[in-house]
Amino acid sequence: MTKLLGVEVEVVAILVTGLLAGAYLLSSALCPRAKVDPARQAWLKVYPVDDKPTPPRGFKTAELASFDGKDGRRLYIGAKGKVFDVGFLYRGWEAYGPRGGYAVFSGADASWALATMSLVPQAEWPTDATWESLGADEQKTLNDWVDKFENVYGYPVVGWIVDGFFPSTSL
Structure with missing residues (x-):
């Protein structure tokens, strides 16, 4: 040996x-x-691992409504003229998805609701609100949300809103 x-x-x-x-x-x-979370499985069907953000384009608010994360659809939120793909990251899917605490913001130009920190249903949002109708604190709050979406959370900007609260013609 x-x-x-x-x-x-x-x-x-x-x-x-x-x-x-x-x-x-x-x-x-x-x-x-760990057992695979059914919510994460649903998210992976909508956002495959190798998925890339879509190129930016204009959205009408009526079209944006279909991006609410339900029935296998993507999850977009409009804020201050920009459209963010908040479902691109799983933490966004958890927060803004159909079961999330902030689901009310999804599939909409949520500028007014974000500015006022309102969680009332979209049907109760004012239709005549404008940037000028917000107080200085509310304008700052909306700016803070947009900054978080872009710079803290890193949600991709997939377009701009062509009508609604804060219309724009491009990014």
């Missing part, structure tokens, strides 16, 4: 193999694989 440092190599190989197998079994018992 071959010896290495006075110990038989076969014995060392058996001990190392046993230790590795034991470590694997112990880690499997202590850290079982």
Whole structure:
């Protein structure tokens, strides 16, 4: 038998193999694989891992309404003239998706609701609100939301709103 440092190599190989197998079994018992969250599975069907943001384009508010994350659709929010794909990241899907706490903002020009921090249903949002009708604090709040969407959360801008609260002709 071959010896290495006075110990038989076969014995060392058996001990190392046993230790590795034991470590694997112990880690499997202590850290079982997490069950796949059904919400995450639904999100992955809409946003595959290799997905790329869509090129920016103009959106009418009526068209934007279909991007509410329901029935396999993407999740867009309009804010201050821009349209953000907030579902592109899973944390956005959780917050603004159909079951999220901020779902009311989805599929809409949510500028007024974001500015006023209102969670009332979209049907109750004023239709005649404008940037000028907001107070200075509300304008700052809306600017803060847009800054967070762009610079903190990194949601892709997929277009601009051509009508509604804060219409624009381009980015």
